Amino acid sequence: MQSSKVLISQALNIIQDNLERTGDPLGVKTVYWTRWSDGLSLPDRGPVLLYTARMYQMLPFIVEVAGMTEKARPLLPLLSVKGFARIAEVVSALTIDPLLRVKARRGQNIRSRSKAALCGIVSGLAGVGVHPAYLHDNEPYSGVLLWELELEEKVMPVAGSVYNKLKSAGAETVVTVDPHTTFMLREVYPRIISNFNLDIRHYLELLAELQFPSPEYRPSGFPEKFVLHDSCVMTRNLGIIEAVRTVANRLNIEVIEPENTGMDTACCGGPVEYAYPDLSRSISYIRAKELAETGRDVLVLCPVCLINLMKHENELGIRVWDMGEILNSVFSV
Amino acid sequence: MNRQEEQREALLGEISKCRSCRFCIDVCPTYQASGGVESFSPYGRLQIIKYLLAGRLDFDDSLTYCLYSCLKCRRCENICKSKGQNLDICELIHSGRYLLSTNLAREGKHAKL
Incomplete structure (x- = not known):
């Protein structure tokens, strides 16, 4: 594929920059990941903590980013490599946040489905007597994308920060909602963090073990x-x-x-x-x-x-x- | 020998354990979706990493596409295990990309083509 090398290089850099700039892989500055929990009155600390890692909440934004990337692809051969890289850099830093927010707001279908999924998980857990806490605005991103793109040195500070936040909220058991985050916390974090001491459970494991x-x-x-x-x-x-x-x-x-x-x-x-x-x-x-x-x-x-x-x-x-x-x-x- | 060189040698040593049986090829989703191009298969990717690390291939657009299109879904490892070899193929591709992506990320917005 033409310009593949610069695309990958750019993706690696944009994700890194976004995380450093905003703490969010998509570079969205607004707190968008807590709206699903409005009205659920989840406490912000406790021994059992729900960790969404924003995975479901990011879906409307991911759909828009993928759409924008696909539309921009035909422009690639028209631009020099450095020209494309410069444009991508500026667009990412200046306009991605408001643009994505406006476009993602229109993605009503996926937004309501991701909200329903998270609410359903909380309802299911309540059905087996598990009432988890949730970090709300303080919930950090897990760094899974950095890991999947082999930026392992960049994962280390993210993992340390996430671990400290989870522990500070009094967590002993962390309930995850998606396989990627479960893998990060169960398999990758313990390799990075010495004395890692959290019980990581996917919600389906809890639902399968406990009777409802x-x-x-x-x-x-x-x-x-x-x-x-x-x-x-x-x-x-x-x-x-x-x-x-x-x-x-x-x-x-x-x-x-x-x-x-x-x-x-x-x-x-x-x-x-x-x-x-x-x-x-x-x-x-x-x-x-x-x-x-x-x-x-x-x-x-x-x-x-x-x-x-x-x-x-x-x-x-x-x-x-x-x-x-x-x-x-x-x-x- | 610095750390990166050690990782490179270790990786080449692991890749050399592949017996080239090619049973991993057919189950790879990218091989299927590409219409049967071996460079988009687990075996093809291991060969690309081997020759890139040995300096016998240049890391160009096509090879970037082949390596970074790996889904790391580990379906190939199932078949490798069932044929008695049991290589951690996706871990090897992950390590290969790690050694190469450090440079890619460093080159950043001005990656040379």
Whole structure:
């Protein structure tokens, strides 16, 4: 791909700069990640702490960034490398925040779905008697993107800062909501932080371990069966495979296994979307088509899988559901 | 030998354990999506890293695309394990990109093409 080297180089720098400048990988200065919790009255400290790492809240912004990158791509051959780099740098520093905020506000669908997912997770946890605290405005980003782009030295200060914030809030157990953050906290942070002393639990692990009553009523229009898309990180990195099946069973939901499932699940294409949206779309289409051949309603456990498979909903006639959305529907009856 | 050189040698040593059975190729989502180009497969990426670190290839646009398009989804490792080799392929690609991306990030906005 033409200009691939400068694109990757630029992406590495923009993410680093954004984090240093604003503490946010997208460079958004406004506190956007707490709105979902309005009205939930979550305490700001406690031994069990919910850590969202902004992953679901970033979705409307990620959709817009990906769209903007895709639109700017045809301009690349017209610009010199240094010219493109300079423009990207200035645009990132000056305009990305207000522009993204305006555009992301229009992404009502994904915004409401990511909010429903987080609210559903909190409702599900309440259903098993877990009432977590939440850091609200003080919740930091985990640095997962830096790790995935091999900027390991940059992860170290971020990890230290996150760990201190979690400990300062009195946390002993940290409940995560997505596989990527779970992997960071469970596998990467302990390699970086000496005497790491936090119990990291994905919410589905807690729901699978603790008993909760099966719901008596199924919400109207709610599907009876779902084809399950396992997340690569959840299965092959973390080895969490049965938890979602156990929880689905307790919710009286029939789970259908697609051709490639569990440890052999196929990727949604999300990890390369930041640089190669065309390739990412081809990969997500192959997976979405495979899922569509098995069932209409697709169940996912990861916000990255959600936005990548969602792209093909209209084309393939599928509806992608995050597990949090399902919990929200079931527990809000 | 400095730390980076040690990492480079260790990485080349691990890559040399690959028996070139190529069973990892077919399960790779980027290989499938690219229509069967071996440079977009786990085996192809290990070869690219090997020759880049040995200085026998230049780190150009095409090779950047091949390396940075890896999803690190670890599906290739399942098949590698089932064939008795059990290489941490994505960890090797991660390490290779780490050694190369340090320079990329340093070159930053003026990465030379």
